[in-house]
Amino acid sequence: QKEVEQNSGPLSVPEGAIASLNCTYSDRGSQSFFWYRQYSGKSPELIMSIYSNGDKEDGRFTAQLNKASQYVSLLIRDSQPSDSATYLCAAEGNSGYALNFGKGTSLLVTP
Amino acid sequence: GAGVSQSPRYKVAKRGQDVALRCDPISGHVSLFWYQQALGQGPEFLTYFQNEAQLDKSGLPSDRFFAERPEGSVSTLKIQRTQQEDSAVYLCASSFRTGGEKLFFGSGTQLSVL
DSSP, rough: OOOOEHHHHHHHETSSEEEEEEEOOOOOOOEEEEEEEEOOTSSEEEEEEEEEEEEEEEEEEEEHHHHHHHHEEEEOOOOOOOEEEEEEEEEEOTTOOOEEOOOOOEEEEEE | OOOOOESSSEEEOOOOOEEEEEEEOOOOOOEEEEEEEEETOEEEEEEEEEEEEEEEEEEEEEEEEEEEEETOOOOEEEEEOOGGGGGGEEEEEEEEESSSOOOOOOOOOOEEEE
């Protein structure tokens, strides 16, 4: 059973719009959550981390965590074509170091 | 180096052949991970090193997979008697912390087993 679930998409949004990416996780013991961006054929790149309930903002990115609902989201404001990529949600498992990744959501920002 | 370096970038192997994949982490990084990423999937954890100690190898798919980091820097992932199901991208990641925070990934080795 996959521990981190994401809609694979593709999610298509027009340039300048807000992109909303969602993720659920099954391990209630997970404490740390991450969003990675992966361009086609490239390696994952960490863009956001979040550890406590609520919102965390960094530039155009906002991560949201709701531990009661076991839900993590990523909002991208003023989406740009260069944001087109696969976004991977990851939760730190009960090992305290291994990350459980979702399959990723493909985002396409159209000019 | 400036980032995590992996070699080779691409590897084609005949079924049954042994392969060795190299990872050169960022200098001074304590933690080193290997992940396997199949096409269209997220990375799957294989193994974790803290310095030269392999603390977790629970994700290695079979005893054909072996990883080492003898001096606490460069790591090698070896796959013996490769099978078609081993075809994937093998990602190495390192972190200056213990644990899985702030991972820096290498470009990966794309392994194709024919």
